[in-house]
Amino acid sequence: EIVLTQSPGTLSLSPGEGATLSCRASQSVSGSYLAWHQQKPGQAPRLLIYGATSRATGIPDRFSGSGSGTDFTLTISRLEPEDFAVYYCQQYGSLPYTFGQGTKLEIK
Amino acid sequence: LQLQESGPGLVKPSETLSLTCTVSGGSISSTTHYWGWIRQPPGKGLEWIGTIYYSGTTYYNPSLESRVTISVDTSTSQFSLKLSSVTAADTAVYYCARRTSGWPFDCWGQGALVTVSS
Numbered sequence: 001e002i003v004l005t006q007s008p009g010t011l012s013l014s015p016g017e018g019a020t021l022s023c024r025a026s027q028s029v030s031g032s033y034l035a036w037h038q039q040k041p042g043q044a045p046r047l048l049i050y051g052a053t054s055r056a057t058g059i060p061d062r063f064s065g066s067g068s069g070t071d072f073t074l075t076i077s078r079l080e081p082e083d084f085a086v087y088y089c090q091q092y093g094s095l096p097y098t099f100g101q102g103t104k105l106e107i108k
Numbered sequence: 109l110q111l112q113e114s115g116p117g118l119v120k121p122s123e124t125l126s127l128t129c130t131v132s133g134g135s136i137s138s139t140t141h142y143w144g145w146i147r148q149p150p151g152k153g154l155e156w157i158g159t160i161y162y163s164g165t166t167y168y169n170p171s172l173e174s175r176v177t178i179s180v181d182t183s184t185s186q187f188s189l190k191l192s193s194v195t196a197a198d199t200a201v202y203y204c205a206r207r208t209s210g211w212p213f214d215c216w217g218q219g220a221l222v223t224v225s226s
Contacts, residue, residue, distance in 0.1 A: 001170075035212035037154075044203055044216035045154065056214065088154055092212045096169040099154040 002027055002091050006100035012108040019076040021103045023089035028069045030093030036065055036074045039102075040085045048087075049074060081107075109134040111204050111217035119198075119224050125191040129204030129217060136185045137162045142207040145178060145189045147200040148219075155200075159207060160187055194224045 003026040032052040037045035047056045049065035089100040115127035144159035158168040160178045180187040205213040
């Protein structure tokens with residue numbers, strides 16, 4: 001099983017600032033099959049990034065993903081108020097599919 | 109595409125949790141889609157439970173495999189989850205979701221809270 005470790009656990013920033021979220025895998029993620037999901041309180045997760053770098057339909061270009069192998073990053077430039085949420089990375093290249101524990105992005 | 113979970117919100121310990129996901133606005137028999145269940149205990153992270161293809165082929169998380177059964181009924185556009193011998197640790201919001209081949213889960217239901225309590 002691939003264990004995904006996200007850091008930091010909580011990130012406190014102000015609107016307009018940039019955010020960098022990290023996801024490290026215990027072993028190489030096959031095919032860069034790494035996704036990022038955003039979850040707001042009381043809502044289902046929403047897919048942001050797939051294939052480590054591709055934005056899902058309708059996702060603003062201030063969201064970008066990078067990385068390969070075992071180290072992946074989600075970058076949000078110019079934070080908007082609606083971006084404050086919990087972010088999960090997920091690998092879907094190997095069974096069982098696994099998620100990171102999440103990074104909470106909160107308003108400073 | 110819309111997915112909607114349904115089922116009892118309260119299950120007694122040692123009993124079987126049963127949930128159904130109804131798919132609308134798209135075909136559950138699509139050859140490029142897989143249908144899955146993911147759960148999230150209150151205040152915690154996400155855990156993949158299992159996935160099913162329209163043909164009935166299933167993939168389960170080894171941590172739950174001994175207690176999980178996922179089935180599909182293409183005639184009603186539904187797929188279902190059964191989790192046996194539940195305990196309080198199985199209390200969670202249960203989501204159904206779609207996965208397109210080569211993609212992660214890209215469409216989620218709104219989630220159903222299931223509480224295990226006597």
